[in-house]
Amino acid sequence: MTDIAIVGAGYVGLPLAQVFADAGRSVVLVDVSQERVDRILRGESYIEDVPSETLQRLVSNGLTASTDYDVLRDADSILIALPTPLSKQREPDLSIVLSATERIAPRLHKGHLVVLESTTYPGTTREQLQPILERSGLTAGKDFYLAFSPERVDPGRTDWTTKNVPKVVGGLTPACTERAAELYRSAIDTVHSVSSPEAAELTKLLENIFRSVNIALVNELAQLCDRMGIDVWEVVGAAASKPFGFMSFQPGPGLGGHCIPIDPFYLTWKAREYDFYTEFIELAGKVNENMPYYCRSLISQALNHGARKSLSGSKVLILGVAYKADIGDMRESPALKILQLIQNAGADVSYHDQHVPELPEFGLRPVPMEPDAYDCIAIVTAHSTIDYEDLVDRAHVVVDFRNATGKKGRESEKVWKL
Ligand SMILES: NC(=O)c1ccc[n+]([C@@H]2O[C@H](COP(=O)([O-])OP(=O)(O)OC[C@H]3O[C@@H](n4cnc5c(N)ncnc54)[C@H](O)[C@@H]3O)[C@@H](O)[C@H]2O)c1
The missing domain is CATH 3.40.50.720 (NAD(P)-binding Rossmann-like Domain)
Structure with missing residues (x-):
């Protein structure tokens, strides 16, 4: 037995x-x-x-x-x-x-x-x-x-x-x-x-919907901060100093993984049986799904202003393609969408990710880290093994969707942040 x-x-x-x-x-x-x-x-x-x-x-x-x-x-x-x-x-x-x-x-x-x-x-x-x-x-x-x-x-x-x-x-x-x-x-x-099983089933969905909605909230704020010239990371970091009543969520290039982008829609579907529309879930999905498009425009702007180049024809390195740091899981990774969007816009795209040995859908394998070989480096997933300070020193233009470059990135004219 x-x-x-x-x-x-x-x-x-x-x-x-x-x-x-x-x-x-x-x-x-x-x-x-x-x-x-x-x-x-x-x-x-x-x-x-x-x-x-x-x-x-x-x-x-x-x-x-x-x-x-x-x-x-x-x-x-x-x-x-x-x-x-x-x-x-x-x-x-x-x-x-x-x-x-x-x-x-x-x-x-x-x-x-x-x-x-x-x-x-x-x-x-x-x-x-x-x-x-x-x-x-x-x-x-x-x-x-x-x-x-x-x-x-x-x-x-x-x-x-x-x-x-x-x-x-x-x-x-x-x-x-x-x-x-x-x-x-x-x-x-x-x-x-x-x-009941139903209470347990809904518990898991609540947890994931909570994440999706709060990530959407900071993603929306990140876009407003860009227009207002405010650093969203500084604001989120400051708000996180409140010991109660606030929980910190980070903005980013979009949702990834097997859970957060998918699970909330299980509830949306079931709710229809009860003539109920789960509007928070839909709205969060809309904001989060738009992030890769917003990231494309940031890369394009960074190339325009930082290198006087257009996205079309530029050499762009996507740094980190897994859906989150320090793992190799590619499921629903927003990097795939960003890669596809900038490739469609005519960029010559490569990627570096020590956890992901190939991207068969793009016919790509990871390239070595040679920051000065690219017109622009877009940090999509911030694996902890990368030396981001060194990257800022050596790269021409960096677009940082994860605040991986920290204070150095904030102070460098080469770095564009979400
Ligand atoms: N991955 C996560 O972080 C995570 C976290 C919490 C909950 N979940 C949930 O847990 C569930 C499982 O997710 P996962 O990430 O482990 O999936 P997974 O894809 O990593 O693993 C599923 C495994 O099932 C096997 N399989 C497929 N069909 C089978 C069958 N008919 N009989 C036997 N084996 C079969 C596959 O070969 C695979 O090894 C999902 O509902 C997911 O939403 C996942």
């Missing part, structure tokens, strides 16, 4: 497996990708939060992986950590989660605990998963336990990890909640129980 099977060995599944394995629980990861399964079994990590040395230790202590859903039969608990993207029409696409649930149902047995960890709209666990799982002939809340528990991992972060971020849990019945809470308590420091 295995304690826990985790379906989906990605950014969420692999660190979750580590936390349970570290707590002495037996864990099997189930993934459709044979390549990923083989890599896990070889102790070769593809997720930066779980170093290969850690994975090797866990695998030698019994952590295992498989593409075969039959391993679920021998597990006490099944956690689902599968992608929940949006369709081309920006509607929830639950196809991956639901097809996996269809494969779980025939393997379900009495006493099983099933927990959905994927971010989704309120009602998914009860309205979508429960009926599929009950095709097994077993009844949720009676024969097996069903709950939702959102994953809150922030990839690349070391202070708050899967282990010490409190875990919110909401089950179909109090017994379902308790069974899931008990499982998480065995490995995670704090568990916060709520009364």
Whole structure:
């Protein structure tokens, strides 16, 4: 018997497996990708939060992986950590989660605990998963336990990890909640129980909508600050000195990652069923989605005024293309949009990012850091390994969307800041 099977060995599944394995629980990861399964079994990590040395230790202590859903039969608990993207029409696409649930149902047995960890709209666990799982002939809340528990991992972060971020849990019945809470308590420091899967589902969306709306607010302010000649970074930094009633959010080139640009629209879609329009979400989406276009105009202005050149024909280096600092995750990265926009405008674009070995959609590979070889360097993602002071010294024109160049950038005539 295995304690826990985790379906989906990605950014969420692999660190979750580590936390349970570290707590002495037996864990099997189930993934459709044979390549990923083989890599896990070889102790070769593809997720930066779980170093290969850690994975090797866990695998030698019994952590295992498989593409075969039959391993679920021998597990006490099944956690689902599968992608929940949006369709081309920006509607929830639950196809991956639901097809996996269809494969779980025939393997379900009495006493099983099933927990959905994927971010989704309120009602998914009860309205979508429960009926599929009950095709097994077993009844949720009676024969097996069903709950939702959102994953809150922030990839690349070391202070708050899967282990010490409190875990919110909401089950179909109090017994379902308790069974899931008990499982998480065995490995995670704090568990916060709520009364239903819907409350747990909406908790995760509230957290991400909160970020999206507040980022949009400072992004809007950044554009006004540009017209007013005020440094938005100075203002945000000063406001952050207030010890209560203010939470600091940074402006930037747009939203990235698998969560913030996508998850809020899960709620927008569901709200329509209740004749409700989630206007904050739409407005934030509009402001944030416009940022790459605004960044294009800043690059163009910087080239005009700083180098007397037009964007068309200029050599532009995009510095940092991952969606956030110090990781290689490219999902929804605003750098891709900026790259496409300035390439369409006729710029000769290159990129430098030690975490991203290629951008196949542009046929690009990273170039070495030679700041003086470009008409303009646009800092889109501020990886901590770059010496930004040196960059300002050596570059012709710098456009800094992250305040990476700090005080030096503020004082240099070569640097244009968001
Ligand atoms: N990445 C994050 O930072 C983060 C944070 C919090 C919540 N979430 C949520 O967690 C969920 C999972 O996201 P992720 O980032 O781990 O995704 P991911 O793409 O990194 O990993 C998903 C894994 O599932 C596998 N897979 C796909 N279809 C499968 C199937 N039918 N059966 C078994 N395996 C299958 C893939 O091969 C992949 O390894 C999403 O709902 C996401 O919104 C993600």
